[in-house]
Amino acid sequence: MKYWLLKSEPDAYSYSDLESAPNQRTLWDGVRNYQAAKLLKNEMQVGDLAFFYHSSCKVPAVVALCRITRTGITDPTSLDPQSRYYDPKSSAEQPRWITVEVAADAPLPRAVSLKELKQQPELQDMVLLNNGRLSVQPVSPQQWQFILQLAHNSSH
DNA sequence: GCCAACGTTGGC
């Protein structure tokens, strides 16, 4: 099983939006950064776990856990001429953008802020801290466990 | 609102 971090701007789509979605699930569509799209298409597997990260907001932070429930899904926005993510080179027969379905799992006992993550020597290699713009990124098992421990540590 | 970091585009 692999671990991931999924970024979303809470003003656009927050974790509570995911919790109130049908079946608490959504398609992670509209990702057009090639590196991020490649992970969605080729690397994610059903059962993988992901942190839900709130970006571009007052307190950027890891706020919740979710999981990958379906893979290999054609990104519907790429086929919709009305969408800002429409890609005329993509078609149902030969889709160019493949994504996954994500289900809410649980909020973390407390959110772990970017500021706090930056203070941890154990996390200095985290992609989030080295390529802040990548919206879908891998998390190592060590990083995953460490952040979970931080979230369960109520001394903050 | 600023700006650094990064990605994309397009002329050559």
Added chain:
DNA sequence: GCCAACGTTGGC
């Protein structure tokens, strides 16, 4: 294929 110009992301 290089690289300047431009656009976007996202923290602060």
